[in-house]
Amino acid sequence: MSSGxxxxxxxxxxxxxxxxxxxxxxRKRPASxxxxxxxxxxxTITCIVLTAIVLxxxxxxxxxxxxxxxxxxxxxxxxxxxxxxxxxxxxELAWRMGFDARDMASFYAISHVxxxxxxxxxxxxxxxxxxxxxxxxxxxxxxPIIFMRSFSSVHNRSRALPGIVPNRSILQxxxxxxxxxLVPSAxxxxxxxxxxxxxxxxxxxxxxxxxxxxAAVHAGPATLPTLFATFLLPGWLVRDFLFVSSTGAxxxxxxxxxxxxxxxxxxxxxxxxxxxxxxxxxxxxVKRTVLLAVAAAADSAIQIPVTxxxxxxEGAVGWGAVWSFAILIIGLTYGWIEGVEGx
Numbered sequence: 120m121s122s123g124x125x126x127x128x129x130x131x132x133x134x135x136x137x138x139x140x141x142x143x144x145x146r147k148r149p150a151s152x153x154x155x156x157x158x159x160x161x162x163t164i165t166c167i168v169l170t171a172i173v174l175x176x177x178x179x180x181x182x183x184x185x186x187x188x189x190x191x192x193x194x195x196x197x198x199x200x201x202x203x204x205x206x207x208x209x210x211e212l213a214w215r216m217g218f219d220a221r222d223m224a225s226f227y228a229i230s231h232v233x234x235x236x237x238x239x240x241x242x243x244x245x246x247x248x249x250x251x252x253x254x255x256x257x258x259x260x261x262x263p264i265i266f267m268r269s270f271s272s273v274h275n276r277s278r279a280l281p282g283i284v285p286n287r288s289i290l291q292x293x294x295x296x297x298x299x300x301l302v303p304s305a306x307x308x309x310x311x312x313x314x315x316x317x318x319x320x321x322x323x324x325x326x327x328x329x330x331x332x333x334a335a336v337h338a339g340p341a342t343l344p345t346l347f348a349t350f351l352l353p354g355w356l357v358r359d360f361l362f363v364s365s366t367g368a369x370x371x372x373x374x375x376x377x378x379x380x381x382x383x384x385x386x387x388x389x390x391x392x393x394x395x396x397x398x399x400x401x402x403x404x405v406k407r408t409v410l411l412a413v414a415a416a417a418d419s420a421i422q423i424p425v426t427x428x429x430x431x432x433e434g435a436v437g438w439g440a441v442w443s444f445a446i447l448i449i450g451l452t453y454g455w456i457e458g459v460e461g462x
Contacts, residue, residue: 170260357446365403
């Protein structure tokens with residue numbers, strides 16, 4: 120009898136520690152108990168509500184000789200719907216890409232550079248007011264993500280285990296950080312300056328009716344240092360969003376094309392021999408570069424016509440194309456840098 124009781128005690132007590140440990144793990148990570156769809160919906164609603172509150176509070180804020188109400192006014196319900204749908208699409212894309220709060224802040228900060236550059240350069244907007252408005256457009260979508268998703272290893276290198284983040288020494292090297300920040304700053308400055316000196320002045324006059332001043336496009340070479348200094352912060356953000364995230368992606372070797380399967384589709388073969396052979400860091404760089412270029416163009420095309428009076432969709436698309444082109448050049452440059460052996 121006693122031996123039988125001894126064998127029953129461990130069986131009765133063994134599930135309890137496992138159950139307690141499971142409950143403790145769930146308490147440590149409360150965000151993981153919320154379904155992914157629920158977290159995305161909550162983040163999107165929070166972003167839209169915060170943005171609406173900021174716009175309402177700032178609706179009477181003076182922008183030089185203008186107010187936000189004078190600068191632009193949404194007259195149709197479809198314009199409101201288009202802004203909301205685009206905001207939801209941005210959040211959906213960023214969520215599916217696995218962006219953490221730092222990625223989200225960089226993504227929104229860079230994709231909103233075109234519209235804020237337009238307003239600050241040609242619409243006599245006060246720098247302090249522009250900074251507040253720009254900051255709110257970045258913080259509103261990024262703030263909910265802080266509570267919904269933890270930072271990635273590449274953005275939390277001090278706590279990441281050894282070997283988790285490859286190229287750690289490159290990412291922490293100060294000279295490399297400076298060089299990879301100056302690259303996008305220089306590209307933005309040169310692309311915008313060349314546009315100023317060629318086709319952009321006439322384009323602005325034709326497609327931005329009533330634009331207050333285009334003196335910025337006639338400043339000549341003297342404007343290059345100012346442009347470069349202006350784009351140092353966007354350059355640092357682009358570096359973090361593209362170079363840091365791709366260089367710190369999980370290391371692997373380029374895959375060799377596998378043998379074709381009998382009867383596979385042509386598109387499958389092309390995919391396997393092109394995208395399928397790229398390294399993880401190259402895939403990350405390509406996806407983020409394309410997403411950022413598309414977001415900059417789309418954000419300009421959707422927001423400028425309903426934010427700036429007299430701005431047409433053709434003008435907004437052309438202005439956004441300047442920035443998308445610059446982003447693609449930056450992505451290609453980073454790809455060339457990462458192609459160096461040892462990176």
